[in-house]
Amino acid sequence: MLIDIRKLNAQKKYSGTMEFEYSAPDSLIEIPFVKFVTPVKISFEYDLYEDDSLEIRGTVAYKLEGQCSRCLKAASQEVEGELDAYFEPRKDYEDYGYTNGVVDLKKAVEDAIMASMPFSISCGEDCEAISYNG
Numbered sequence: 001m002l003i004d005i006r007k008l009n010a011q012k013k014y015s016g017t018m019e020f021e022y023s024a025p026d027s028l029i030e031i032p033f034v035k036f037v038t039p040v041k042i043s044f045e046y047d048l049y050e051d052d053s054l055e056i057r058g059t060v061a062y063k064l065e066g067q068c069s070r071c072l073k074a075a076s077q078e079v080e081g082e083l084d085a086y087f088e089p090r091k092d093y094e095d096y097g098y099t100n101g102v103v104d105l106k107k108a109v110e111d112a113i114m115a116s117m118p119f120s121i122s123c124g125e126d127c128e129a130i131s132y133n134g
């Protein structure tokens with residue numbers, strides 16, 4: 001997931017939309033027995049400014065599959081999260097810095113996935129949760 005800032009400048013593409021797919025590692029998921037079904041879909045609008053900083057605004061969307069967190073039946077859930085990030089052409093920038101004219105989206109995308117990650121997944125509204133009372 002790389003954006004070549006020099007190329008965008010050369011082509012005078014100072015704004016537009018982009019899409020990526022990312023085979024996110026299951027280590028981003030904190031729910032037991034749940035994994036990504038498909039690659040994470042990333043889509044956003046970008047603006048490239050005169051100082052070579054880059055702003056992106058869009059979404060990360062993915063589908064989780066595994067065991068219902070309550071009754072352990074098979075369950076899946078679609079999730080969409082916000083992806084908003086600002087990249088500065090400096091290595092030491094506290095948010096997202098980049099060097100050598102190429103922005104790597106990986107950290108911003110992983111942050112957006114983790115921020116949108118649910119704490120559990122459910123098999124549905126009819127979930128018959130395991131009763132611990134008898």
Ligand SMILES: [Zn+2]
Pocket residue numbers: 068069070071072073122123124127128129
């Ligand atoms: Zn359930």
